[in-house]
Amino acid sequence: xxxxxxxxxxxxxxxxxxxxxxxxxxxxxxxxxxxxxxxxxxxxxxxxxxxxxxxxxxxxxxxxxxxxxxxxxxxxxxxxxxxxxxxxxxxxxxxxxxxxxxxxxxxxxxxxxxxxxxxxxxxxxxxxxxxxxxxxxxxxxxxxxxxxxxxxxxxxxxxxxxxxxxxxxxxxxxxxxxxxxxxxxxxxxxxxxxxxxxxxxxxxxxxxxxxxxxxxxxxxxxxxxxxxxxxxxxxxxxxxxxxxxxxxxxxxxxxxxxxxxxxxxxxxxxxxxxxxxxxxxxxxxxxxxxxxxxxxxxxxxxxxxxxxxxxxxxxxxxxxxxxxxxxxxxxxxxxxxxxxxxxxxxxxxxxxxxxxxxxxxxxxxxxxxxxxxxxxxxxxxxxxxxxxxxxxxxxxxxxxxxxxxxxxxxxxxxxxxxxxxxxxxxxxxxxxxxxxxxxxxxxxxxxxxxxxxxxxxxxxxxxxxxxxxxxxxxxxxxxxxxxxxxxxx
Numbered sequence: 356x357x358x359x360x361x362x363x364x365x366x367x368x369x370x371x372x373x374x375x376x377x378x379x380x381x382x383x384x385x386x387x388x389x390x391x392x393x394x395x396x397x398x399x400x401x402x403x404x405x406x407x408x409x410x411x412x413x414x415x416x417x418x419x420x421x422x423x424x425x426x427x428x429x430x431x432x433x434x435x436x437x438x439x440x441x442x443x444x445x446x447x448x449x450x451x452x453x454x455x456x457x458x459x460x461x462x463x464x465x466x467x468x469x470x471x472x473x474x475x476x477x478x479x480x481x482x483x484x485x486x487x488x489x490x491x492x493x494x495x496x497x498x499x500x501x502x503x504x505x506x507x508x509x510x511x512x513x514x515x516x517x518x519x520x521x522x523x524x525x526x527x528x529x530x531x532x533x534x535x536x537x538x539x540x541x542x543x544x545x546x547x548x549x550x551x552x553x554x555x556x557x558x559x560x561x562x563x564x565x566x567x568x569x570x571x572x573x574x575x576x577x578x579x580x581x582x583x584x585x586x587x588x589x590x591x592x593x594x595x596x597x598x599x600x601x602x603x604x605x606x607x608x609x610x611x612x613x614x615x616x617x618x619x620x621x622x623x624x625x626x627x628x629x630x631x632x633x634x635x636x637x638x639x640x641x642x643x644x645x646x647x648x649x650x651x652x653x654x655x656x657x658x659x660x661x662x663x664x665x666x667x668x669x670x671x672x673x674x675x676x677x678x679x680x681x682x683x684x685x686x687x688x689x690x691x692x693x694x695x696x697x698x699x700x701x702x703x704x705x706x707x708x709x710x711x712x713x714x715x716x717x718x719x720x721x722x723x724x725x726x727x728x729x730x731x732x733x734x735x736x737x738x739x740x741x742x743x744x745x746x747x748x749x750x751x752x753x754x755x756x757x758x759x760x761x762x763x764x765x766x767x768x769x770x771x772x773x774x775x776x777x778x779x780x781x782x783x784x785x786x787x788x789x790x791x792x793x794x795x796x797x798x799x800x801x802x803x804x805x806x807x808x809x810x811x812x813x814x815x816x817x818x819x820x821x822x823x824x825x826x827x828x829x830x831x832x833x834x835x836x837x838x839x840x841x842x843x844x
Contacts, residue, residue: 537648567601725746783798
C-alpha cells in the first residue's frame with residue numbers, strides 16, 4: 356500500500372458550468388444539445404496507468420482503484436489555478452474517499468504483468484460538477500464555477516477611498532480598482548454582473564439582480580523613506596477592504612468579510628513601493644484586492660449555494676418511451692444526476708413514465724442537468740413544460756405527433772372570439788360544442804410543438820390578446836381593453 360500512496364500523489368487536475376439558473380433563467384422550449392458537447396461540459400476524460408505488486412490480495416481490484424484515484428487527481432488538477440495546490444495529504448485522502456462518486460464510467464484498456472507488478476491502464480470519465488464543488492468548498496482557487504452553484508445575478512457598489520496629506524496638501528478622491536477586479540473575477544467564474552448605477556439601485560435592483568455586493572476600501576500611509584541611492588523617496592501604503600454581499604430584495608446580509616495587509620510578508624514590501632503617493636495608493640489597492648477577492652468570491656458562491664439550493668421534490672413526466680430497457684435508462688440517468696438523493700418510478704402507463712426525484716437545487720438546474728445527461732445517452736427530448744416542481748418531456752420523433760392543448764380565454768366577447776377563430780391558423784377540436792360563459796371559454800387544439808410555441812401563435816392571432824400563463828397543458832389568455840370600456844358578455 357506504500358507504493359499505492361506514492362502513486363496516489365501524482366498530478367491532480369479540474370473544469371466549467373452552463374445553464375442553471377436559479378430564478379429568471381429562460382431555457383429553450385426544445386432541448387438541442389449534441390452528445391459530444393454534453394460530454395465535454397459534464398465529464399473530464401483521463402487515461403491513467405497504475406502499477407501495483409501482483410502478490411497483494413485482490414491485486415487487480417486494487418490496481419483499478421488506484422487508477423481511478425489517479426484519474427480523479429488528474430481531473431482535479433485541470434480545474435485549479437495550480438495543480439500544486441493539491442499536494443497535501445488531507446486533500447488527497449478527501450478525494451480518495453470520494454473517488455467512486457466522481458467516476459461516471461471507466462474501461463480497462465490494457466492489463467499487463469511487469470516482473471512482480473501488475474500494470475493496469477484505464478480510460479475514465481470524471482464528473483466535473485461534484486468535483487468542482489468539493490474543491491471550492493475546500494477553499495481552493497478553481498478556474499470556474501459550474502452549474503451546481505445556481506449562479507446569481509449580481510451588481511456591484513464598491514469604492515476605493517483615498518485620503519492623505521503630501522507636502523502640506525490634503526488629497527481625497529475615489530478609485531474603481533477593487534470593483535473592476537471583482538467584476539473581472541466573477542466574469543471568469545461565469546457569474547453575471549449587471550451594471551446598475553448606485554443612484555438607481557432602489558428603482559431597479561429588485562427586478563434585475565439577486566445580490567448586491569457593497570464594499571469600501573481605505574488606504575493609509577505605511578512608510579516613506581529616502582531611497583538608498585539618495586535619489587528620491589519611496590512610499591508604501593496599506594489598504595483595508597470590507598466587502599458585504601446582500602440578498603435582494605430585503606438587503607439581508609449573506610456574507611461579509613474584512614481584509615487588510617497586516618499579514619504582509621517582507622518580500623512583498625518591494626511590490627508596494629512607489630515613487631509617488633498616488634502610485635503607492637494604487638499598488639496597495641491592487642495588492643489587497645487581487646490577494647483577497649478570490650477568497651470572498653468562493654465564500655459568496657458557497658453561501659449562495661446553501662441559501663438557494665434547498666432540498667426539493669421534482670416530478671418528471673416523460674412521454675414516448677414504452678419498453679422496460681428505455682425506462683430503466685431514464686431511471687439510471689435521473690439517479691446519477693449530481694445532487695439527486697433518491698428517485699422513484701411512480702407510474703408507467705403505455706408510453707408515459709412518471710418519476711419523482713429528491714434534489715438539492717432549483718427545478719431549472721435539475722432540468723439543465725437531466726437534459727445534458729440525456730443527450731449524452733443519445734436520448735432526444737423536447738421539454739413541453741417547466742412549472743414549479745413539474746417537468747414534462749416528450750421523445751423527439753422524425754414523425755412528430757400532435758398534443759391536445761387547451762386555450763382558456765378570460766374576458767372575451769362573442770365578437771372577439773369570432774375574430775380570433777377567423778385569424779387563428781389551427782383547427783379547434785371543440786369548435787362545434789364550446790360554450791362562452793361570462794366572458795370565459797376553453798378551446799381544444801391538437802398541435803405539433805411546444806406549449807410556449809402555441810402561446811406565441813395565440814398572441815400573434817390578435818393584437819389585443821395578452822398571454823396570462825403558460826402552464827402544464829393550458830395557455831391562458833385575456834383581451835386587453837381600453838380603460839373605462841365596459842365589456843358586454
